[in-house]
Amino acid sequence: MMSPLVARLLLLVCLALPLYGVEKVRNRGYRKDPDHEKCTGNDAEKPNCTRHSEEGRSTYLYGTCMQGPAGTPGREGNPGTNGIPGTPGIPGRDGLKGEKGECINEIFEEPWRPNYKQCAWNSLNYGIDLGKVADCTFTKLRTDSAVRVLFSGSLRLKCKNACCQRWYFTFNGAECTGPLPIESIIYLDQGSPELNSTINIHRTSSVEGLCEGVKAGLVDVAVWVGTCADYPRGDASTGWNSVSRIIIEELPK
Incomplete structure (x- = not known):
């Protein structure tokens, strides 16, 4: 027990x-x-x-304390300073050779200068029906330019029956071909019984145009009177009782 x-x-x-x-x-x-x-x-x-x-x-928390609530976020800091510049990179390789370019020759031309001339007559009163009426010489400076011509004066035509007269320009004796002749015509459909009838009207008219292809140098510019194709000629008159003039001007193309 x-x-x-x-x-x-x-x-x-x-x-x-x-x-x-x-x-x-x-x-x-x-x-x-x-x-x-x-x-x-x-x-x-x-x-x-x-x-x-x-x-x-x-x-006891194994060497650390429990984390508390998050605090108020702080303000942003001032920007930092620039860093140290980097070292230069490795130079690139040469590119492929390009194609050969075209050779262009620059032409420096002088500025265009006006070039013109005027010939004038007081009361030319030239009564021929066929032939040269008046002429005026002109110095053309360039071959690649054009020539502008103007005739201004009194023209008249009369006849019994239908008739036609033609006034035209020539350059060194030949009509313009670049592109066409420079001309003006008067056609009278019905005349009077007599050449000295009251139908005798003189009017100031003009013949004007532009001609290309005229070479540089001295150029004889003339005004002629002649007949129209397939029509009879009449009684022509040029420059009656008034001033007649030819104006010539060189123009760039």
């Missing part, structure tokens, strides 16, 4: 064992480091601290 003293000791051991197991489980893995300090205030930056819970029990 067990003595009363031994029975009491067994009873105490049975009561103490459960409490010891609970405390061991509670402290398992939470061995307190002697370097740990108690967290107070803004000690979140401390590497090792002990933060107490509301129940007054110590909580």
Whole structure:
């Protein structure tokens, strides 16, 4: 039979064992480091601290404290200074050779200068029906230019029956071919019984045109009177009782 003293000791051991197991489980893995300090205030930056819970029990967080709420974002900093310039890169390789260009010769020409001439007659009164009426010489400066000519004067034609007369320009004795002759005609459909009838009208008229292909140099410009093709001639008169003139002008093409 067990003595009363031994029975009491067994009873105490049975009561103490459960409490010891609970405390061991509670402290398992939470061995307190002697370097740990108690967290107070803004000690979140401390590497090792002990933060107490509301129940007054110590909580050990494996060397770090629990993170608190985020603070207010700070202002942007001033721009930094420029960095050190980099080193030059490796030079590139030469490109492929290009095609040979065209050779263009620049021609510097002098500015165009006006070149014109006028010949005038007072009361020419030339009554021929066929032949040269008047002429005017002109110095043409360039071959690649055109010549503008103008005759202005009184013209008249009369005849018994239908007749036609033609006034035209020549250049060194030949009519213009670039592109066509320069001419003017008067045609009278019905004349009078006599040449000296009252139908005798003199009107100031003009013969004008532009001729190309005339070579540079001295040019004899003349006005002629002649017949129209397939029509008889009449009694012609040029420059009666008035001023007649020929105007010649060289123009660039």
